[in-house]
Amino acid sequence: MRIAPLVLSAGIFSLGMAAFPLYASQVSELDNKIQTKQAEFDAYVNGLEQIRSSIKQDKDELERLIKLNTTLEDKRKSALLDMDKQYERLVADPSLDISASIEAYQYALQAQSLNKAKVKAQKTLLASNQDKLANSKMTQFSMLNEIENLKERYNFARVERIKREFGQGGKMEVSQSIACGEDVTFKQCAEQGNDLAKKTASQMLTNKLFQNVTEQALVAKHRDTAAAGIKIVDEKVLESGFSGQGDYSVKMLVEMQGRLPQAQACRLLSLDYRYCGVNADVADMGDFKEVEFSSQQNEPGMYTLTVRSDQYNDEVFINGKSYGASRIDAMLPPGEYKITVKKPGFHPYNTSIKLSGAKTVRAELSRLVVNLTPGQKFTDRHSDGTASPAMVAIAGGRYKVGDLQGRGLGNEQAPNDVNIADTFAISQKEITVAEFEKFVNETGYQTSAEKGRGCAIYESGAPEYNANLSWRKPGFEQSKKSPVVCVTKDDAAAYGKWLSRNTGYQYRLPTESEWEVSARAGSRTDYWWGNNIGAGNANCGWCGSRWSNNSTSPTGSFKANKFGLYDTVGNVWEITEGSPAVVRGGSWNFAPSLARASSRLEISSSFASNYIGFRVVREQ
Incomplete structure (x- = not known):
């Protein structure tokens, strides 16, 4: 099959650009907030250095006062010893003037008392500044958390914006000609030509979406590993026919809608897959199934297996799968099953049964003596x-x-x-x-x-x-x-x-x-x-x-x-x-x-x- 050159009619293709200005505005607004909050955070961190400097000065001063207290205590003891000696001399000589020794002791005692008061006050000041630093660190952490939360909202907004950008639609008029082989019927040739026209239109819309995306430079790096989807909403053949040489030509108006499947937004923006609601291990395997929770439905032809135990808050396992605490009633197909009932502090109960009809298992657990064995x-x-x-x-x-x-x-x-x-x-x-x-x-x-x-x-x-x-x-x-x-x-x-x-x-x-x-x-x-x-x-x-x-x-x-x-x-x-x-x-x-x-x-x-x-x- 020979494919003739593609002709696109100018002025027909248009994109619905009004679908995402809100998200574009959100991204810009959040980016500005992040920059502002980061500047506030940096200034606050610098302020903490002043508190730390004060604490260091407080500690140095407290250490000095404590050392001084030792010196003053030695002076007080020396003055007291001298005064005691003077009193002994006074007993022998009542006319002796010992006022200087008394004054020296009183001065040493007052100096030591004053220094003790300073030590106490300095400890209070140090404790106050340390508490102030602890509270300031909480504020610092809170500010950091606010910045991180803004970044989270920013990335979610980026994902939503690019999904909206790739979710645009429009109409495109394409003209396509192909030459079909002799073994192809006219109907098959026409179908091939129409399909090719739609595929070409889809590719053109894909190219247009990649060109118009806001984060174009980043997205372009990952285009080969991510795919945007195009849905054909409607198609209308405007003109078609065969030439004398058997070539088929078609002019078609194709209405399309773009979409970005699950994890693709995160691939294109180099973001963690959680921003797209997809687990990373699933996304890496190429299975872009969104995270969801489901429950099993009972099917006909199954039997009820009931498990009871003599303990509360145990856990029942059937063939290694947890069914929660007993009593449990599981609907299972006939066959052989291994049942385990566990509870911390007790030996596990194990049994095997062959299920060929409704059956009840009653487990009795014996207490476990624990000596803190690693992993126990x-x-x-x-x-x-x-x-x-x-x-x-x-x-x-x-x-x-x-x-x-x-x-x-x-x-x-x-x-x-x-x-x-x-x-x-x-x-x-x-x-x-x-x-x-x-x-x-x-x-x-x-x-x-x-x-x-x-x-x-x-x-x-x-x-x-x-x-x-x-x-x-x-x-x-x-x-x-x-x-x-x-x-x-x-x-x-x-x-x-x-x-x-x-x-x-x-x-x-x-x-x-x-x-x-x-x-x-x-x-x-x-x-x-x-x-x-x-x-x-x-x-x-x-x-x-x-x-x-x-x-x-x-x-x-x-x-x-x-x-x-x-x-x-x-x-x-x-x-x-x-x-x-x-x-x-x-x-x-x-x-x-x-x-x-x-x-x-x-x-x-x-x-x-x-x-x-x-x-x-x-x-x-």
């Missing part, structure tokens, strides 16, 4: 027999921590090795509302927020206190399985002490090293699964879950890391032991870049907010 999952018991938080044991040893990828902030630790002396256990999930409520109900404990100024919320780029908020009412709906929030470091420590008394084991807050080792689960990447946050992997700002930027999520709503810990990325910042107080892991309303394993946020020990919670450690 267990649950201690309260004095009333109820379960305490589920734990997982982490082996002692040397671990790599810190900003291993080199993308950290100034307050993050440089890459280094830490030595964990002994095996310890850490709670698999953040302490929940239900677990904290049990503590409050049994002890009558009142949190700092309930006794003081309430709980801080993140608004307008900074934390603001609301006297009406507490862990019972944090400003959004919480379930019993949600992580408890609006608690201070002291509140968390009080819970740990109560848990220790109630179980007979030593519970406390994790150190920063213990927390990071547990969160990384052996990884050296920004997140335990890799360097990209992905879509729907965690509850953090702009992380693609239904809770992102709205509220906490029930603990365990996302996959556990390789050590079996849930929500070490996002949901709530988690309090660690140390001075100053430091929280780790990011939260539901902070940007993904601040939920990396090495990210740190220094806070005041009295700070409570609805984006901070905690988990606990149990010692060997």
